[in-house]
Amino acid sequence: MTPVIEARHIDKFFTSPVEFHVLKDITFQIPPGEFTSIMGKSGCGKSTLLYILSTMDTDYRGELLLKGEVLSGKPQNRLSRIRNENIGFVFQFHYLLGDFSVLENVMLPARKLARKSEEEIRHDAHEKLRMLHIEHLALKKASRISGGEKQRVAIARALINDPAILMGDEPTGNLDSYNSENVFQIFKQLKEEKGLSLLIVTHDEDFASRTDRILEMDDGRIVGGNP
């Protein structure tokens, strides 16, 4: 089966203040429907890798493929469309627009694609909120809900365009154990019921141990997890 994401010999250098080889020959594949976690010491390059895999950073060597299509070298406008259509992203902090309603926050990425009518987008946003058990919050301002609820809204927003893969950079890093478990269960359900692929950077060993595979990073390399 064609991998959802494939990294081939990715190297990344930061040049300021001095040249620093941050990612070294990263090669691995994410098969469809796999729930993968990435672990490794602080500073080993996890976030840097995720930014490349999510097409937000294009300054690297090597090749990145999404569903078999080579993305490296594509122009920014094309990449941003491919990203919006295929990749959902959840961060440690939710980055919701506090003055907007929960529903509007979830609808925004679908409006960017302009593929559906406003009515269809609203319908889909309600469906995502229902799936995450937060439909009752739809009309509340995003600034007026709890931290755990905000993260569930951020997940709903990441899912609105029905991506092939959901990526997360420590999405439970800011949550208490109850809300972390809640987010883990949501991810598991998305994998099992929707066949979604997930790639999640985490420092939480319990979280990672329950995913299908742990990619272990050390000093810019993948050193474990059958890449």
Ligand SMILES: Nc1ncnc2c1ncn2[C@@H]1O[C@H](COP(=O)(O)OP(=O)(O)OP(=O)(O)O)[C@@H](O)[C@H]1O
């Ligand atoms: N823009 C930048 N310029 C120079 N060096 C950077 C830049 N961004 C990150 N780094 C360095 O690259 C290394 C990897 O950073 P990265 O954020 O990817 O690590 P990480 O594994 O995600 O760490 P953490 O677990 O603490 O979030 C670190 O040494 C960091 O200081």
